[in-house]
Amino acid sequence: MSEVIRVENLCYSYPEDEGTPAVPALKDVSFSIEEGSFTAILGHNGSGKSTLAKVLCMICQPDSGKLFLHGKEMTAEDITDADIMKARREIGMVFQNPDNQIVATVVEEDVAFGCENLGIPSDEIRRRVDEALEIVGMTRYARHQPHKLSGGQKQRIAVAGTIAMKRKVIIFDESTAMLDPLGRKEVMDTIIRLNREDGITVLMITHYMNEAALADRIIVMNRGEILKDGSPNQVFGEPESMWEAGLDVPQTTELLYRCRQMGYNVPLDVFDTDECARIIAQAVLNQEGRD
Amino acid sequence: MKTDIAFGQYCEGDSILHRLDPRAKILLAVLYIVVIFMAKSATAFGLLLLFSIGLVLVSGIPVRIVLNSMKPLTFIIVFTAIINIFWMTGDTLLFQLGFVKVYLEGIINALLLVLRIMLLLICTSMFLTYTTTPISLTDGLEQLLSPLKKLHVPVHEFSMMMTIALRFIPTLIEETEKIMNAQKARGADFSQGSIVRRAKALIPILVPLFVSAFRRADELATAMECRCYTGGEGRTRMNVLKYKGSDLLAIGAVVLLGAAVVLLNLYLPGYSLTL
Known part of the structure; x- marks a missing residue:
């Protein structure tokens, strides 16, 4: 198994705004993610977990520290936009609000959006879109309008858009937070299936303990720092320290x-x-x- | 459903007109408008009227809907008719009321002009709004105008904006309803008082709506960036538009119609439109 993501001593602060001083969101964060693994990042609001996701997707540039994707240092001086675009082909992200990440007015067009951006030939896109919709179980809705679908279905569309691009790593940024229990289950089932059957590396940011317990590994964030890092047994095995950090088990x-x-x-x-x-x-x- | 209203006047259907290529339909609409403006004689107008009725029948759209769509134009139609009937001068005086003289030419002109307006409306709605979804219309326009990209006209950007606007109309309508309900729950009243009062009552709806629209736009931009969107350069499409035989046939038919109109203007010029 090889390493897909490695971060070393990552620091990030949100720039100061009128009146409010700069807020450090990440303080000296280091870890690495193995290919094909399923990692949950746990933490309550403001713990820096979403900031971490943005840094991993290269939407935010860290203040200091190093980010390696597939062994290539993305924080090096000589990294160009083209390199970032290339790295983004490998890492997909599914966001919290299902409405704000769907671009097209027809389900299959939206799934195709990422592939179209990559300049893939039409018949190849067609094949990939059909396959991706099949994997997330949304083939029946290919010609539907996204706004008529449920939250869970919209999130599965977003997942399909990512797998159609043949990405091997998907980051879920609280993708189940705005869903009802049924939708949450649909999305979780899809995530687990992608990880187990298709070997996709999953990094799942969440604040639901039960979802985190399904992962192979849990990283607990608190105030921008890694509080715990280990298997669900190790992390939840000492509930006292979780409660001290204001987290549940x-x-x-x-x-x-x-x-x-x-x-x-x-x-x-x-x-x-x-x-x-x-x-x-x-x-x-x-x-x-x-x- | 309420959110359907936003999607234009598109009528679901599977007629020949629905299945034509959107680019062909845009061309057809333009050509047909030109043909309508070429028509001068009553016979030519008659032919066009027959053709338009044919279009409506082929499209399978209820005649009632087509007629209803003309209601907003009633004022313009009546206005055009009155102007032409009373102000037009000609050779054959029909009757005189004080200083107002009504000529036969005026009446013919009024009838033909009214017919022209109605034909224009029917043709654009038959080819474009009723039988083409806004999204394929946008696609068609993007591809038709793509040569302009060489002149640095941001064709792709415009069509992307249109697509996103169409995508978010239902979402924003839903959001407006939510905000309205939230404000009503706090005692806001949108249905009473003077117009100024009611307009003022809308401010507490518009402000949160704008704020949320900007937040959505920001998140959408991030999501698009994560999906490797870098603009129109080097982009491919899943559904490539292809002209079919029926598209060429339809364009050919309208060109022939134009020729027929020219011939009728020349050889059967009775009761012609005079300008």
Whole structure:
């Protein structure tokens, strides 16, 4: 497995505005992302997670620190616009508001938009668009008008637009935040399938603990710094430090944590509701057996 | 649905007219306008009227809708007719009311001019607004005008702006409704008082609408940049417009119609339009 993204000592401050001083959004952030991995970046509002995404997409230039994409340093002095365009072909981004990232008035035209920008021949675009719509399960809506679709469907269109460009890395910037539970599930299922079946590297920014628990790795951001970095078990295994940072843990973890405080012997790293219920029932039975 | 109103007067359908290439339809509309202006004799106008009725029948659009579309023009039609009937002078005096003299030529002129206005309206709506979606119209215009790119006319940029505008009209309508409801919930009243009062009541709607439109524009620009948009240079299209046999046939038909109109003007000039 090779490294697709590496950042070293990244710092970024929002420039000062009238009256308000410059706000440091990222302070000395370093990590690397493996190809084909599924990483969640967790943090509450203002923790710098969206800023991080903008830096990774090269929309914001970091104040200091280095950004490597596929081993190429994108923060070097001699990087041209053409290099940035080339790097952008590899990294896609799906934003929070589904309405503000759809350009065309027909679903398939919007999916084709990115490919059209790359100057790909027409019949090749056609093939890729059909394939991408198939992957996100929106083939039936190819000729529909985007504004008549649900939020979850719009987000899947945005995902299709990214995979039609054959991008291997997709960053989801709170893409489920504005959706209802059903839409959130649709998008999460699509994300997981893309990662598991198509080997796409996923970087998911979120503040839903349950979604983060589905990732292989969680990076917790707090006040522009990395607070924790590890597997969901490691990160949620110590709920106290998460609570100290003003963050939650999945409800299952919290419940198990309380059970443990009451003297039951239960693990903390269970994120499935049914599984959690089974474990607690088992623990209670064991306890009664012993008494 | 309310949000459908924004999408022009396009009538869903699958007629020959609907299926023509949008570029061909723009050309057809222009050609047909030229033919209408060439017509002088009553016979030529008769032919054009027959042709236009044919167009309406072929398009499958209800006649009622076509007639309704002329309502806004009632004033212009009546005005043109009155001016021509009372001010036109000629050889055959029909009757006289005080200083007002009405000539036969005036009446013929009035009728033909009114007919011309109606024909112009029918033809543009038949070829363009009723049978072509705004988006394919934009596409067609972009490709028709693409030679102007050499003269540094920002053709692609204009068509992109049109596309985005069309895309966001329903979104903004929805947003306006939301803001209106929010303001109503706080006791705003949009339906009472003088015009000035009502206009003032709209300010608390327009301000948040503008702010949100700018925020949307900013986010959309970022999203487009992330999708490698760099302008029209080196861009390809998924759906390339192709002229079909029927497009050439339609253009040929209108050219023939023009020839027929010229011949009728020359050889059957009875009751001609005089200017």
